[in-house]
Amino acid sequence: MISQLVNHGIPENDMEAMFEAASEFFNMPAEEKRQYEPKNASDPIKCGNFNVTDTSNQTFTLWRDYLKLYVHPEFHCPLKPEILREALLNYSVKMRKLAGALLEAISETMGLEKSYMEETLNLESMFQLFAANFYPPCPQPDHAIGIPPHTDHGLLTLLIHNGVAGLQVEHNGEWFHVNSPQNSILVNTGDQLEIFSNGRCRSVKHRAVLNNEKTRISIVVANGPSLNTILGPAPPLVARDGRASYLPMKYEEYIESQLTKSRVIGKSLLEQMMIREN
Ligand SMILES: O=C(O)CCC(=O)C(=O)O
Ligand SMILES: [Fe+2]
DSSP states (O other), X not given: OEEEESSOOOOHHHHHHHHHHHHHHHTSOXXXXXXXXXXXXXXXXXXXXXXXXXXXXXXXXXXXXXEEEEEESSOOOOSOSHHHHHHHHHHHHHHHHHHXXXXXXXXXXXXSOTTHHHHHTTGGGOOEEEEEXXXXXXXXXXXXXXXXXXXXXXXXXXXXXXXXXXXXXXXXXXXXXXXXXXXXXXXXXOHHHHHHTTTSSOOOOEEEOOOSXXXXXXXXXXXXXXXXXEEOOOHHHHHHHTSOOBOOEEHHHHHHHHHHHHHHHSSOHHHHHBOOOO
């Protein structure tokens, strides 16, 4: 499930402030950014760039700079550029409210109480991850990739971009461009929502491709349950369906396992969580 919100109530200024702050960050000298090179996968502030990565069954040359920050329940932000802190605090609060409202509506659509997810998944202390992705023009766009195919691990990811196309989603084994308008917010369902909904909301496989003309920037906020939530299919949905289709796991462990297990086993973590029918 992927949807596009056009009337989302987030002022254009708030989005522009994020693009400006992210561009300033990426344009800082390399020495300034080096302090945030990741030492551990769980560092709350990290940035990095072009490299080669192995997913479960392929090796990719990546063509992107990224900045990843844990912004809730604890707020982490680099000191520079100075404009980033205020813009990000404001933006992350608004994205949290929007994600909360969407999750209430999704709860109701599934026949649950409006506040069911908020209460059972401890959304008050939801784990929120911010990412800015910067993809410069690539001379050979077909020989590298911005982000390899993946699903997001949280509940809902909210994404905006600077008007340059690049995001693609997979449907029935084929890749399709998501040509969303510049000021819209793209809503992407993640693994935790697929598990919680017992398969009603599918986690969308997506990737970012490159071009040789324009720099693309995407600003992503991933909203998940609290890190200590043990998330499994919602019991009322399991009762309705007659079976649970997924195993439960603590969200914090899920994030850690996604970084390690899928490479070893050769299947995505979400596939490993599925309980097949005999
Ligand atoms: O840049 C994009 O459009 C995709 C970004 C993305 O999938 C991610 O950061 O998880
Ligand atoms: Fe993603």
